[in-house]
Amino acid sequence: xxxxxxxxxxxxxxxxxxxxxxxxxxxxxxxxxxxxxxxxxxxxxxxxxxxxxxxxxxxxxxxxxxxxxxxxxxxxxxxxxxxxxxxxxxxxxxxxxxxxxxxxxxxxxxx
Amino acid sequence: xxxxxxxxxxxxxxxxxxxxxxxxxxxxxxxxxxxxxxxxxxxxxxxxxxxxxxxxxxxxxxxxxxxxxxxxxxxxxxxxxxxxxxxxxxxxxxxxxxxxxxxxxxxxxxxx
Numbered sequence: 374x375x376x377x378x379x380x381x382x383x384x385x386x387x388x389x390x391x392x393x394x395x396x397x398x399x400x401x402x403x404x405x406x407x408x409x410x411x412x413x414x415x416x417x418x419x420x421x422x423x424x425x426x427x428x429x430x431x432x433x434x435x436x437x438x439x440x441x442x443x444x445x446x447x448x449x450x451x452x453x454x455x456x457x458x459x460x461x462x463x464x465x466x467x468x469x470x471x472x473x474x475x476x477x478x479x480x481x482x483x484x
Numbered sequence: 485x486x487x488x489x490x491x492x493x494x495x496x497x498x499x500x501x502x503x504x505x506x507x508x509x510x511x512x513x514x515x516x517x518x519x520x521x522x523x524x525x526x527x528x529x530x531x532x533x534x535x536x537x538x539x540x541x542x543x544x545x546x547x548x549x550x551x552x553x554x555x556x557x558x559x560x561x562x563x564x565x566x567x568x569x570x571x572x573x574x575x576x577x578x579x580x581x582x583x584x585x586x587x588x589x590x591x592x593x594x595x596x
Contacts, residue, residue, distance in 0.1 A: 377527075404582055415588040416528075416572070429583060464527055471516040471582050475527035 375399045377476035379465050385482045391453040394479045396465030397446055405448045406473060407433075407440055408464040416464075422448065455483045487511050490573055490587030499596050503560040507573035507587045510554065514585075515578040517549050519558045522570045522589065531571075532558065563594045 378397045386392055398405050407419040420440035421429040430440060437456070442448045452459055460483050466473040490507045497503055505519075515536055520528035532547040534540045540547045546559040556575070560567055570591050574584040 406583075416586045418583065421583055423582075466527075468582070471576055471584075472518060472530055472533050473584065474530060475520075477527050480525075 377465055377467050377474055379463075379476040379479050381479060382477060383480045383482075385484065386455055387484050388456055389454040390483075391451065392455050392459075392481060392483075394450045394463055394465075394481075396448040396450075396467075396476060398448060398465070398467030399474060400446070402467035402469050402474070404468045404470070404473075405442060406466040406468075407448070407450050408466065409461045410464060410478075411461045419450070419463075455481075457483045459483050487585050488573065488575060488587045491590055492588055494591040494593055496593045496595065497563055499563060499565060499594055501563050501594070503563050503567070503592060503594075505558040505560075505571050505573075505590050505592070507556050507575075508554055509556070509575060509585075511575075511577075511585075512551070512554065513577045514575040516576045516584075517547070517556050518574040518584065519545075519547055520572045520574060520586075522572060524569075528572055560592075563592075565594050565596055568592055568594050 380395045405422040409417045419433040422442050425442040439451045462478045464478045466475045488509045517534045519532040521531045522528040534547050537549045537551045544561045548557040570589040572589040573587040576584040
């Protein structure tokens, strides 16, 4: 049963520290998405890759966030420096096209 | 006005009830319509997917799309306590973009 995996599942860090989240998409999926979910805003799209090329990162704060896909089995989302307002659940999703399969999420708390 | 509107609930129903969850949207270019179920502290899980208008049935779940009214629905028959979750609608345009727009989700509680 193929699944999207994400690490770490939980992260507590202090303001100003770098945070790196990793995602392994489902093999064969050509689209990868990063989302942030909060109670206030719901699901927000941060970045979108197709065939490893970044196509949309308009939802991402450029000064502190960056997203990459160094290869087809790994997507990363980095926050540097982190701030308390970044506390949220970060989801990675992959898909063969118009549908998406979500990972379990990384629950981030920035103190 | 948001592109996709969804009542956050919570919607509380007794076990066995028929549940109706709905979303409205404003963008007539949407062609793909999805429903996701999200249990507490889990990732969203794809439940139903339809293209364009019409109905689609899968077990106790029926997805309905009315493009003329820009309205989509998810019906759950014989609801169970295990159906208690947040249900998110999502939709996207055709043409290969595949970037979905999500509703905020409706919290459903099915009590025994």
